[in-house]
Amino acid sequence: MAYDAKFRVWRGDESAGELRDFTVEVNEGEVVLDVIHRLQATQVSDLAVRWNCKAGKCGSCSAEINGRPRLLCMTRMSTFDPVETVTVTPLRAFPVIRDLVTDVSFNYAKAREVPSFAPPADLVPGDYRMQQIDVERSQEFRKCIECFLCQDTCHVIRDHEDNKPAFAGPRFFIRLAELDMHPLDTLDRKHAAQEEHGLGYCNITKCCTEVCPEHIKITDNAIIPMKERVVDVKYDPLRWLGSTIRRRRGSDVGDAR
């Protein structure tokens, strides 16, 4: 079952780099990460790649395979024709550090801009009561493994570096949606999504949903509902006035759902 595959792997750093050709053995059942590891062990010991669990749970080994954002550990070699050349390149939306490793600190900076979960001040640990049906919507978004493939593929930042400061990206839209739909969160997430995190830049092409290895319906279940809610709140004068007053008072009571 073993065969020699043709691989083309990007090597270089922030200053320069190039695609390099390799011929490397592939065995039955292997994934692209196995082949990258074999290259390290037998041909280029200093080939840089991030990985941890090799089971699709940690979201470390994100890269682009034949131009498509993928997890290296969840892309099976059997999905390619043995004569096909497999091209592996680093995530395009983030600065290269070395070889397949990119600087993803953008995402950690954005994470810090989303205000944290804010439960009612008088609710003590142990007294939380929530129904399964009410937590399920947020649970879908908490499946996110932070591989940042959605961030990488999103046109708003992939092709427009200058949008980065104003745009949190799909990963953080689902974080906002998760908190917004959390039965016990008390903050207003809707205005923030639009005004501080750039939700309006998204034009719903669903590219993020397509690349999500956890199959989270980012666009349908998070972005679109958030956009609709933003519209609801924005154009309903009474609700707008109410929420403004509440925010001025600094109250921790959320909007009625």
Add this chain to the structure above:
Amino acid sequence: MTEVERHSYDVVVIGAGGAGLRAAIEARAQGKRTAVICKSLFGKAHTVMAEGGIAASMGNVNSRDNWRVHFRDTMRGGKFMNHWRMAELHAKEAPQRVWELEAWGALFDRTPDGRISQRNFGGHEYPRLAHVGDRTGLELIRTLQQRIVALQQEDEREFGDPEARLKVFAELTITDLLLDGERGAGAIAGAFGYWRESGRFVVFDAPAIVVATGGIGKSFKVTSNSWEYTGDGQALTMRAGGTLVNMEFVQFHPTGMVWPPSVKGILVTESVRGDGGILTNSEGRRFMFDYIPEVFRDKYATTEEEGDRWYGDPEENRRPPELLPRDEVARAINSEVKAGRGSPHGGVFLDVSKRLPAEVIRKKLPSMYHQFKELADVDITAEAMEVGPTCHYVMGGIEVDPDTGATPRVRGLFSAGEASGGMHGSNRLGGNSLSDLLVFGRRAGLGAAEYVDGLAELRPAVAEADIDAAAASALAPFRTENGENPYSLHMELQQTMNDLVGIIRRSDEVSAALDRLADLKRRAANVTVEGHRQFNPGWHLALDLQNMLIVSECIARAALEREESRGGHTRDDFPVMSHTWRMVNLICSLDGADVRVEHQPIPEMPIELLGLFELAELGKYFTTEELVEWAEHPEGTG
């Protein structure tokens, strides 16, 4: 003098999994300037792979549960080798630690009355594991990660700097602990490491360090562990003069994937069995009924009918033996395969498709469904999985004080989580790891903070000569020419440990392993790495290899020393559990470059905790002398 980037903190936490993050949150809550060091990106630690749940006796599903029942189960699972005080603290404090996560944003699955749902697991008398489908570890690490972000947001508001009191150093590896240069060895002064990205050196000046670096699985060929599990913390501690306890106890999880070869070892959660999965051999027989050991004889169903009824009526029936503690199930699978009754790829069959409808399986076990579908072309809602044992966890670890996590021989050094030892005895119950991380992570953070308070003005100081020495040893692999390839040495080490110090051990094989380890140690001093210091995995592995070799030697030496079979240590030549060996902890320390093993008496359990067990049960583990002493005690009522 070596050029280094320098930072100063009150507490430095090495490791950013569940234990490390919880320790850091606590140290920061105590007002200490705290650094967290991750070998990977923030939020990627091995904790993320935990699947089944967090054990805590909240009693949400069965109100008869309480800390005493949890304590009993934990001691039984560990075959009474556990440090009783750790098992006690763990059972008492786990519920608080779980509820706290909820207040930080965790969203566990719910009971019909809106509380945290709890599931059955091996060795736990009642449904006890708080969970989120089969991705509980992800929920735990993300919640702690987001709690750290929340604390940083507080600091941003208060000081205009989010990292004023708590900073995460991602992709940084610590290679040496630095001791006080002025007053001789014995007190922590800091730590030395390198940024993976640039290869530049970093020194942390800090009087207190918490080691929470996790386990050692990457020394074995078939493992569920990620590349980070190279025994760094254990090795750092030993080089600093600290000790490890009972390293021979290594847990082989009974159910890892066995096919295809590239995924061999990846974990198949115990929840599959907790939710009704059955184990069969090639003859279709539910073989676990043939492997119920004497000590558990009265607690498990003896017929398939009773075992099946237990899922609907746990009060009137005993649980099926598929839910025996992990060591028992792993050995049983190993025996079936050896006897020629294995599955086509050398495992056994695990089938949940006949017990639950497809949509329930997809909901309760989504990651398993996904993992088998995408990596093995197996649909677990319609067919059986093939599974076999995989190196999963080390019960042994850094010797610590149960209440504070302090190491006995190095002042200022603390440890928690899988890196530390004692809590789980000879075998860990599923679900007790995540709770261990939280309970003892918090305690180690607190212990470190209190230690710093007690130091007053005079803090230990790092010696420049130690920095130079640490830099020189980190750079050694670049200076060697025509040495060996670190990847080849690593593969040899994994094969050695797998073949000779694996699930079943023998004196001659372990001795042979020690010879090979000595040879590997000699050759590892002479590895060559190519390229430069910027994100160079060959270099990283060359340094990690030194740690793997130290912990592997500890495992092998302790495994050779302990002449009995108990929990995660099975000796073919000493197949019986020995009452006298139960009283012995094996302590590893470094003597020059060699590992020394010493005997140390196990801490004695106080009478009120012994009283939680029936005398007949204790008789299975304790010596007659111990029992007589207890029976004659004024409070020893049995």
